[in-house]
Amino acid sequence: MTLFDLVVRSMRKNLKHYYLYFFALILSVVLYFVFASLQHDASVLEQTDTSFKMASGFKAAGILLLFISGVFLLYANSIFLKRRGREVGLYQLIGLSKFTVTRMLVTENLLLGTGALAIGIGIGLLVSRVFLLLLMKLIGIDGVLTLSFSGAAILQTIFVFVALLVLTSLQMAVAVKRSTLLELFKVDQSGERVKKPKTAVSAIFGTLGVLLIGFGYWLSGHMLNSLLFFYMIVVLVSVILGTYLLFRVTIGWAIFQIRTSKNGHLGLSNSLSLAPLIHRLKANANSLTIITVLSAMTLTMIAAAYSTYYSSGKESRLMEPFDYMIVGDPSASDQFLKLLDKADISYHASDIEGFELKGDYEKELNPMLYYQDVQIRVVSESQLSKAGLTIEVNDPQSGVLMAGYTHWMLKSVETPVNLILEPGGLNKNVAIERFAEGNAFNDYDFASIIVVKDELFQTIRSGYKESGEIAQINTVAINLQNKDQLKEATELYNGIESSGKRFDYYTQYQNTLQSSGMLIFIAGFLGLVFLISTGSILYFKQMTEAEQEKASYTTLRQLGFSVQEIMRGVIKKQVFVFGLPLLIGLLHSIFALKSASFIFMSDVTVPTVIAMSVYIAIYLVFAFLTVGYYRKTIKAAL
Amino acid sequence: MSQKTTMLEAASIRKSFGTRGQVQQVLKGLDFRVMEGEFVGIMGPSGAGKTTLLNVLATIDRTTEGSIKINGTDISSMNDRKLSQFRRDQLGFIFQDYNLLDTLTVKENILLPISVGNVKRVVAEDRFKSIARTLGITELANKYPGEISGGQKQRTSAARALINEPSIVFADEPTGALDSKSAASLLGTLAQVNDERDVTIMMVTHDPVASSYCNRVVFLKDGTIYSELYRGEQTRQQFFQEILKVQGILGGDSVDAL
Numbered sequence: 001m002t003l004f005d006l007v008v009r010s011m012r013k014n015l016k017h018y019y020l021y022f023f024a025l026i027l028s029v030v031l032y033f034v035f036a037s038l039q040h041d042a043s044v045l046e047q048t049d050t051s052f053k054m055a056s057g058f059k060a061a062g063i064l065l066l067f068i069s070g071v072f073l074l075y076a077n078s079i080f081l082k083r084r085g086r087e088v089g090l091y092q093l094i095g096l097s098k099f100t101v102t103r104m105l106v107t108e109n110l111l112l113g114t115g116a117l118a119i120g121i122g123i124g125l126l127v128s129r130v131f132l133l134l135l136m137k138l139i140g141i142d143g144v145l146t147l148s149f150s151g152a153a154i155l156q157t158i159f160v161f162v163a164l165l166v167l168t169s170l171q172m173a174v175a176v177k178r179s180t181l182l183e184l185f186k187v188d189q190s191g192e193r194v195k196k197p198k199t200a201v202s203a204i205f206g207t208l209g210v211l212l213i214g215f216g217y218w219l220s221g222h223m224l225n226s227l228l229f230f231y232m233i234v235v236l237v238s239v240i241l242g243t244y245l246l247f248r249v250t251i252g253w254a255i256f257q258i259r260t261s262k263n264g265h266l267g268l269s270n271s272l273s274l275a276p277l278i279h280r281l282k283a284n285a286n287s288l289t290i291i292t293v294l295s296a297m298t299l300t301m302i303a304a305a306y307s308t309y310y311s312s313g314k315e316s317r318l319m320e321p322f323d324y325m326i327v328g329d330p331s332a333s334d335q336f337l338k339l340l341d342k343a344d345i346s347y348h349a350s351d352i353e354g355f356e357l358k359g360d361y362e363k364e365l366n367p368m369l370y371y372q373d374v375q376i377r378v379v380s381e382s383q384l385s386k387a388g389l390t391i392e393v394n395d396p397q398s399g400v401l402m403a404g405y406t407h408w409m410l411k412s413v414e415t416p417v418n419l420i421l422e423p424g425g426l427n428k429n430v431a432i433e434r435f436a437e438g439n440a441f442n443d444y445d446f447a448s449i450i451v452v453k454d455e456l457f458q459t460i461r462s463g464y465k466e467s468g469e470i471a472q473i474n475t476v477a478i479n480l481q482n483k484d485q486l487k488e489a490t491e492l493y494n495g496i497e498s499s500g501k502r503f504d505y506y507t508q509y510q511n512t513l514q515s516s517g518m519l520i521f522i523a524g525f526l527g528l529v530f531l532i533s534t535g536s537i538l539y540f541k542q543m544t545e546a547e548q549e550k551a552s553y554t555t556l557r558q559l560g561f562s563v564q565e566i567m568r569g570v571i572k573k574q575v576f577v578f579g580l581p582l583l584i585g586l587l588h589s590i591f592a593l594k595s596a597s598f599i600f601m602s603d604v605t606v607p608t609v610i611a612m613s614v615y616i617a618i619y620l621v622f623a624f625l626t627v628g629y630y631r632k633t634i635k636a637a638l
Numbered sequence: 639m640s641q642k643t644t645m646l647e648a649a650s651i652r653k654s655f656g657t658r659g660q661v662q663q664v665l666k667g668l669d670f671r672v673m674e675g676e677f678v679g680i681m682g683p684s685g686a687g688k689t690t691l692l693n694v695l696a697t698i699d700r701t702t703e704g705s706i707k708i709n710g711t712d713i714s715s716m717n718d719r720k721l722s723q724f725r726r727d728q729l730g731f732i733f734q735d736y737n738l739l740d741t742l743t744v745k746e747n748i749l750l751p752i753s754v755g756n757v758k759r760v761v762a763e764d765r766f767k768s769i770a771r772t773l774g775i776t777e778l779a780n781k782y783p784g785e786i787s788g789g790q791k792q793r794t795s796a797a798r799a800l801i802n803e804p805s806i807v808f809a810d811e812p813t814g815a816l817d818s819k820s821a822a823s824l825l826g827t828l829a830q831v832n833d834e835r836d837v838t839i840m841m842v843t844h845d846p847v848a849s850s851y852c853n854r855v856v857f858l859k860d861g862t863i864y865s866e867l868y869r870g871e872q873t874r875q876q877f878f879q880e881i882l883k884v885q886g887i888l889g890g891d892s893v894d895a896l
Contacts, residue, residue, distance in 0.1 A: 036860045228783070243820075262777065263745075263763075264743065264745030264746050264748075264749055264766070265749055265753070265762060265763070266742065266746045266749070266750075266758050267753040267754070268750065268751065268753045268754050271739065271746060271750060271753070272739070275739070275746070276741045277740050277742040278741070279740070279741040299705065369720055424760055502845055545644075545835075551737070552739045552740075552741075554737070555733075555737040555738075555739065556739075557722070558696075558725070558731055558733075559725065559726060559731060559739075559750065559751050559798075560721075560722045560723065560725030560726030560727070560729070560751070561754065562718075563720065563755055638698065
């Protein structure tokens with residue numbers, strides 16, 4: 001029998017062990033291939049070429065994906081190797097040299113890898129169309145699907161996975177080289193010796209873990225200042241460290257306290273949940289921390305991307321309150337209105353006047369903003385409302401300030417705040433009664449807009465006229481009655497020649513939709529990969545544990561415990577194993593989103609909840625798979 | 639002995655393995671009875687059906703034919719769920735390789751069988767203390783199986799078998815993995831428990847020394863009862879000699895006895 005025969009035979013015999021690793025391999029190939037073919041797809045390239053941000057986003061996502069696939073495969077491979085320790089030991093026992101055993105394992109690995117590559121690319125070819133369709137839909141393009149058989153994507157995938165196969169083969173070689181026969185036969189015996197935790201030390205570190213997380217959470221709500229970047233790093237470090245301590249010490253300490261208080265009367269379900277958890281604490285702490293942090297990252301990423309996408313329409317509208325605006329070019333606006341009439345598009349057009357001056361706030365509003373010599377644009381409440389934008393002003397002597405993109409920095413400033421208009425000239429003091437979100441002109445420069453009552457508007461204007469030359473802007477705001485005609489009207493609008501600045505809602509909306517659509521696609525794709533990787537890792541780990549504990553289940557069944565009773569304990573354990581990382585990851589991401597909520601002008605609770613629910617649902621599938629595997633194992637135990 | 643009730647009664651039990659065409663009959667119509675408070679040893683060469691008999695009587699496996707009554711309850715017609723319940727309430731088990739849960743301490747292991755019952759914690763604690771004292775493992779309560787010797791593990795296993803105050807304890811080669819000193823000490827304790835607590839014990843063993851601790855030894859050969867020996871008033875040494883004689887006649891097992 002040649003070595004190759006032996007390999008084929010052992011593979012056929014061991015299908016049960018292989019399918020785990022094989023599945024992981026195929027999955028990685030499929031996801032990577034789909035991504036690669038999208039990257040090389042002509043219609044996607046067309047989109048990404050126009051935007052540097054998108055192109056670099058795609059590239060960064062590709063690298064990240066590569067990284068995840070690599071880590072995932074190496075991890076799956078290490079679990080796989082552990083499970084086969086006995087077999088490897090046996091080969092050595094009957095006299096095969098380490099080199100031969102390595103050669104055998106590597107041959108197997110290459111066979112598996114080639115198979116997975118072929119199958120993965122095959123499946124990838126089938127499903128990449130679906131993903132492309134989804135992407136096109138998300139970025140609002142209904143084009144003909146052009147996805148062609150991409151040789152470049154296949155080559156790229158093959159290249160990447162051959163490299164990964166070499167890496168995993170090296171991992172195998174190192175594992176065999178380092179192993180001793182004695183160890184190899186012991187791998188199935190479970191875990192570490194349980195040491196009684198030093199109560200004082202664990203109590204301190206356990207509390208420290210919770211404190212660190214709490215501190216990180218607290219700081220994340222107080223970091224909007226010039227040290228933002230530094231604070232972000234502090235938050236990240238303290239939360240990650242806290243999470244590690246939580247898994248490594250706090251939870252072990254808490255479980256140990258419960259266990260001690262039971263004084264031996266542990267009960268079946270605790271015996272099957274708390275005891276094994278303590279037993280494998282050290283081994284599990286690392287992976288649980290990584291999984292928690294990854295989950296938190298993924299959740300934050302997906303929720304943020306989805307929120308951006310979800311609110312893109314609303315936010316475009318906030319920044320572009322009117323469908324069309326033509327600034328200081330009456331002939332152009334006339335031309336446009338005539339064109340609209342001709343095309344039989346009904347509209348509402350209205351003039352808005354404003355004038356620009358400088359202003360000083362009485363105090364610093366936010367350390368990141370200038371508060372003196374600020375560009376201010378004054379506009380009257382009645383004109384805005386005539387044009388279709390209602391901004392309510394209560395006090396005739398005060399105004400409402402709209403700061404556009406910098407609104408998030410002013411949200412929490414207490415009102416009223418005094419604003420001195422044109423200091424040195426006009427010296428008019430206006431109280432700001434509130435900061436409103438959005439914009440009153442379609443224009444977005446860094447000027448803030450103050451909306452005031454008509455009388456105050458006139459007063460400022462006349463006073464202003466006396467003090468110097470007036471910088472007045474006259475604009476025409478146009479709103480369509482039927483928003484379905486926006487596309488048609490925008491084409492007309494773009495066809496007009498005008499020297500003035502002009503801004504329209506529809507173009508802005510399309511741009512936002514496209515970039516946020518791309519963002520959510522990339523985030524969703526990566527999120528899916530993260531989720532599947534972390535879920536699979538938990539699943540694989542639990543599978544291994546189930547195998548290791550098989551003997552215990554046999555004993556328990558012989559002692560007369562029913563499958564249901566044993567399952568209750570197992571499920572309790574899974575609640576810990578799956579629930580804890582999920583719960584803590586959720587908490588982390590909620591705080592991360594809260595501290596990052598300044599990015600969004602609108603409330604993102606709804607999209608966040610939706611994104612998180614989807615994540616939880618997929619995550620739970622892995623938990624159910626795991627419980628199912630345990631049930632099978634326990635049923636077969638007697 | 640005459641007032642004692644029958645604890646276990648098996649009538650013409652048969653057990654076959656394999657599927658059509660390749661059926662192998664392991665138990666061939668066995669009649670067997672254990673009285674309350676008896677310490678019965680089952681001996682016989684490999685393949686005689688010792689372990690199969692034990693598994694069948696202990697409700698871990700089912701018979702192909704025949705009926706088994708334990709403490710007046712017919713177990714041959716019970717479903718799996720009821721059988722589990724029955725094992726937990728009425729039976730105790732001691733295995734050759736201890737089968738302790740590595741993740742639990744000695745005390746937790748011992749208390750496991752009564753963890754899902756209506757035994758009050760105070761009662762459970764009392765039982766634990768008394769059994770641990772009898773078996774000499776009180777000091778080990780908070781140790782893990784990985785930290786104690788084989789003999790101590792088997793004592794733990796025995797304590798676990800006794801904690802639910804079973805009608806009958808089944809022991810499968812309990813000394814098989816022990817050195818002779820630990821084995822003797824464990825068997826002495828089992829005999830003492832049998833004597834003092836009136837616990838019925840049925841033990842499968844290869845070892846004539848081990849079976850010399852019993853009140854009665856049943857020899858199996860090829861799935862049927864070959865012979866039976868009562869200890870009566872003999873000393874353990876005399877009983878041991880008798881067992882050896884029967885084993886000699888049985889033949890083939892001398893290789894086995896090594």
